[in-house]
Amino acid sequence: MSSTTRKPRLAEVAKLAGVSPGLVSRILNGDPTVRARPETRAAVLSAIEMLNYTPHPSARALRNARTGLLGFALHHVNDPIYAEMVQRAQSAAARDNFSIILLNTAELAERGEAFRNIVLGRRLDGLLIQSGFGAGEDVLHEIARRVPSVVFSANPTADMRTIRLDDARAAATATQHLIDTGHTSIAYIGAPGVSSERRFEGYRSTLAAAGLPWLPAVNGGWTADEGHESTVRFLGSGAQVTAIVAVTATTALGVHSGIVASGRRIPDDVSLVSVHDTWYARHLNPPMTAVTLPLGDLGALAVAELIDQIDTPRAGETIVADPEPRLVVRGSTKAIQA
Amino acid sequence: MSSTTRKPRLAEVAKLAGVSPGLVSRILNGDPTVRARPETRAAVLSAIEMLNYTPHPSARALRNARTGLLGFALHHVNDPIYAEMVQRAQSAAARDNFSIILLNTAELAERGEAFRNIVLGRRLDGLLIQSGFGAGEDVLHEIARRVPSVVFSANPTADMRTIRLDDARAAATATQHLIDTGHTSIAYIGAPGVSSERRFEGYRSTLAAAGLPWLPAVNGGWTADEGHESTVRFLGSGAQVTAIVAVTATTALGVHSGIVASGRRIPDDVSLVSVHDTWYARHLNPPMTAVTLPLGDLGALAVAELIDQIDTPRAGETIVADPEPRLVVRGSTKAIQA
DNA sequence: ATCATTTGAATAAACGATTTACGAAGCGGA
DNA sequence: TCCGCTTCGTAAATCGTTTATTCAAATGAT
Numbered sequence: 100m101s102s103t104t105r106k107p108r109l110a111e112v113a114k115l116a117g118v119s120p121g122l123v124s125r126i127l128n129g130d131p132t133v134r135a136r137p138e139t140r141a142a143v144l145s146a147i148e149m150l151n152y153t154p155h156p157s158a159r160a161l162r163n164a165r166t167g168l169l170g171f172a173l174h175h176v177n178d179p180i181y182a183e184m185v186q187r188a189q190s191a192a193a194r195d196n197f198s199i200i201l202l203n204t205a206e207l208a209e210r211g212e213a214f215r216n217i218v219l220g221r222r223l224d225g226l227l228i229q230s231g232f233g234a235g236e237d238v239l240h241e242i243a244r245r246v247p248s249v250v251f252s253a254n255p256t257a258d259m260r261t262i263r264l265d266d267a268r269a270a271a272t273a274t275q276h277l278i279d280t281g282h283t284s285i286a287y288i289g290a291p292g293v294s295s296e297r298r299f300e301g302y303r304s305t306l307a308a309a310g311l312p313w314l315p316a317v318n319g320g321w322t323a324d325e326g327h328e329s330t331v332r333f334l335g336s337g338a339q340v341t342a343i344v345a346v347t348a349t350t351a352l353g354v355h356s357g358i359v360a361s362g363r364r365i366p367d368d369v370s371l372v373s374v375h376d377t378w379y380a381r382h383l384n385p386p387m388t389a390v391t392l393p394l395g396d397l398g399a400l401a402v403a404e405l406i407d408q409i410d411t412p413r414a415g416e417t418i419v420a421d422p423e424p425r426l427v428v429r430g431s432t433k434a435i436q437a
Numbered sequence: 438m439s440s441t442t443r444k445p446r447l448a449e450v451a452k453l454a455g456v457s458p459g460l461v462s463r464i465l466n467g468d469p470t471v472r473a474r475p476e477t478r479a480a481v482l483s484a485i486e487m488l489n490y491t492p493h494p495s496a497r498a499l500r501n502a503r504t505g506l507l508g509f510a511l512h513h514v515n516d517p518i519y520a521e522m523v524q525r526a527q528s529a530a531a532r533d534n535f536s537i538i539l540l541n542t543a544e545l546a547e548r549g550e551a552f553r554n555i556v557l558g559r560r561l562d563g564l565l566i567q568s569g570f571g572a573g574e575d576v577l578h579e580i581a582r583r584v585p586s587v588v589f590s591a592n593p594t595a596d597m598r599t600i601r602l603d604d605a606r607a608a609a610t611a612t613q614h615l616i617d618t619g620h621t622s623i624a625y626i627g628a629p630g631v632s633s634e635r636r637f638e639g640y641r642s643t644l645a646a647a648g649l650p651w652l653p654a655v656n657g658g659w660t661a662d663e664g665h666e667s668t669v670r671f672l673g674s675g676a677q678v679t680a681i682v683a684v685t686a687t688t689a690l691g692v693h694s695g696i697v698a699s700g701r702r703i704p705d706d707v708s709l710v711s712v713h714d715t716w717y718a719r720h721l722n723p724p725m726t727a728v729t730l731p732l733g734d735l736g737a738l739a740v741a742e743l744i745d746q747i748d749t750p751r752a753g754e755t756i757v758a759d760p761e762p763r764l765v766v767r768g769s770t771k772a773i774q775a
Numbered sequence: 776a777t778c779a780t781t782t783g784a785a786t787a788a789a790c791g792a793t794t795t796a797c798g799a800a801g802c803g804g805a
Numbered sequence: 806t807c808c809g810c811t812t813c814g815t816a817a818a819t820c821g822t823t824t825a826t827t828c829a830a831a832t833g834a835t
Contacts, residue, residue, distance in 0.1 A: 106559065108791060108792085109791065109792060110792095119787095119813095119814070119815050119816075120791090120793090121792090121793075121794070121814085121815070121816080121817090122813090122814060122815080123792095124792060124793055124794080125793085125794080129735060129793085130792080130793095133813090134811090134813055135658075135812095135813065135814080135815090135816085136812085136813070136814095138788075139813080139814085153554065153558050154791085154792065154827075155499070155559060155790085155791050155792070156504075156558060156559060156560045157495055157498035157499040157502075157504060157790085157791080157792095158790070158791035158792045158793090158820090159790080159791080159792060159793085160495035160498070160499075160820095161493070161495040161496050161498075161499050161790090161791080161819095161820050161821065161822090162497075162791080162792050162794090162820050163792085163794050163820085164820075165787095166494075166495060176520075176523075176524075177517065177519075177521075177523070177524070179515065179517050179519030181515075182515030183512075183515075185514075185515070186515070186541070189541070197540060198555060198560070200536055200538055201539055202538075203527070204523070208641055217536060220491050220494060221444065221495065222494045222536075228830060251519035289445065293794080317485070321825090323716060323717060323720050324716075327720065352717060352720045353720055355720065355722070356719070356721070356722065356724075361724050369520075373596075378660075378661060378662075379661060379717065381691060381694070382661050382690045382691055382693065382694035383694070383721070383722065384693070384694065384697050384722040386694075386723065398543065405482050409784095433810075435803075446821060446822090447821065447822065447823095448821080456784070456785085457784065457785045457786075458785095458821090458822080458823090459785070459786080459787090459822090459823075459824075460783090460785075461785060462822060462823055462824085463823085463824080466823080468823095471783090471784090472782060472783055472784085473783065474782090474783070474784095477784080492821080492822070493821050494821085494823075495821080496790090496820070496821035496822045496823090497821080497822060497823085498790095498822095499790050499791065499792050499820090499821085499822080500789080500821080500822045500823050500824090501790085501791090501822080501823075502790075509803095539797080562776075574777085582813085666821085680821095
């Protein structure tokens with residue numbers, strides 16, 4: 100299978116170049132205090148090249164107390180909403196030679212101990228933590244205080260570095276679109292946690308500003324199945340709304356099927372707008388109107404802040420927003436005839 | 438922020454217990470050759486407990502030449518199809534104290550060098566590689582020969598450990614369902630790569646066995662958008678089929694919207710069955726009939742084989758299949774009236 | 776009492792890279 | 806010639822575990 104030659108060590112490069120291992124290391128890492136003759140430097144470089152040398156990551160990690168690994172703890176790793184965010188985060192990390200490990204926060208409940216061990220066990224240089232969903236919040240925040248971290252979605256606190264989207268504005272944009280097209284009876288289907296609360300506030304304040312009535316948030320959860328159930332219950336209870344704003348794309352999918360299951364037509368009877376646009380929105384029947392949020396930018400920026408945080412810890416809040424709120428109008432919304 | 442006390446080292450545990458570091462290490466790792474008095478062992482254990490000691494992963498990795506990290510290289514990491522597979526793989530890995538890093542094979546084209554460095558740079562103990570999609574296949578297979586690996590989706594070779602689903606049977610199950618409900622004109626919309634080829638063969642042979650005609654595979658790609666485009670083209674070219682089998686769930690979603698965009702009704706004009714069931718299938722309008730494949734089992738088994746592979750490399754093929762093919766009939770299929 | 780075993784544990788050398796402290800040439804000036 | 810300053814590098818101590826080797830004390834046999 101593999102050939103018998105091991106991977107070369109620093110010492111072997113040094114011997115080939117006729118210098119000491121220390122010098123090779125310093126040249127390799129661009130030590131500014133190193134003063135080597137051009138021909139010495141060239142010899143080192145060509146020895147590295149010739150042996151195709153790459154440093155041993157574990158040895159480096161031990162000596163430098165830095166693993167080059169970042170953790171990305173998400174509430175639901177596999178929510179398609181996060182695909183682009185994770186990808187952008189990984190590219191951003193790769194630029195600084197970091198790799199990203201995905202961690203599922205849902206495991207927190209069952210296997211909290213294992214989670215803490217991975218995260219607190221010097222295996223990771225830093226951690227991106229999605230918070231603000233209620234359950235296990237205290238554990239996450241304790242971790243955030245012990246490991247260089249950037250917490251996102253959560254509300255800001257005095258001692259953490261946080262980053263989040265402009266949730267209120269996104270929901271406001273969705274709501275305003277419905278108002279603009281003549282709707283006066285609009286519901287919000289939300290989920291547990293502060294992101295949903297902020298979106299609800301965007302919904303509520305926009306309706307209030309327009310002099311229109313608002314309803315308490317319907318609790319739909321973060322999954323399509325929960326969105327479906329709560330919508331069926333909500334509409335089944337005789338609610339007379341002509342439009343719904345859904346907290347996120349997965350929930351919105353369930354709301355979509357829930358409206359259909361309730362015997363109402365989209366958009367003729369009920370219009371639907373999703374906060375968060377995603378890959379499947381355009382393929383629904385009818386296609387779903389949605390507000391785009393810059394999750395990719397959030398991921399990239401979160402990583403940049405985290406890497407900064409590793410060197411110089413500090414608290415503070417960052418809000419990531421598109422220059423303009425972006426609404427993608429598709430077939431799930433329709434103007435009310437005056 | 439964090440308190441001033443470092444994490445304890447092995448030497449500190451040893452001092453507290455009044456023994457040597459070596460002994461602590463051997464007891465900690467359950468060395469069978471260690472002969473310690475019960476009270477000594479108890480002292481060590483209580484010292485570990487008292488200091489809340491956990492070994493330094495980088496030091497261990499250096500000494501043992503084992504990082505505890507497994508790579509999971511997927512064609513499209515974020516395809517929702519893989520959610521359960523990745524989760525099950527992670528649980529299986531966690532049981533043996535391995536963590537999993539997700540890698541995107543799509544990056545291979547642009548950043549092949551970076552990919553090789555991560556993968557070949559002793560950062561990973563082993564690699565799960567999804568193969569069989571055509572592009573970059575040679576690079577993946579070269580890697581598979583140099584790092585302990587389990588390759589999945591690909592066809593078996595003499596020198597690799599491979600694992601895959603029973604693709605042909607899944608497609609056969611889907612096709613048979615359509616035949617059983619009276620369809621005689623059935624198309625298959627596929628994608629590049631051997632998994633799709635195997636599914637096509639299941640489709641073709643099932644129709645042949647029933648004495649029905651089959652069509653060449655329509656190339657739809659692995660994404661919803663590609664499925665949509667190819668379906669619109671296919672139906673627009675005047676194809677007269679009453680049913681379609683789609684290679685996977687994402688493609689099927691695009692086929693679904695493509696049928697609608699072509700002005701045909703599901704299931705009245707065209708029935709649709711997806712190979713792979715997934716979370717959103719039940720929320721489509723109409724909900725999508727699908728064949729379930731045990732991707733979760735594939736993930737768990739692949740990890741188990743990989744961990745085995747790390748200790749004792751060997752070639753061989755494993756096919757993961759449910760005891761019974763499982764078809765979930767929803768609203769996207771309808772019997773043809775005779 | 777003496778020698779040979781066993782039992783119980785310590786010692787020290789890796790693993791591979793990084794970095795601080797130190798030193799041998801080479802050079803110019805007095 | 807001798808001192809002092811650069812220049813260009815080297816040596817050796819870490820980082821924290823693991824494990825082969827060694828060794829002292831306790832036990833047993835004669």
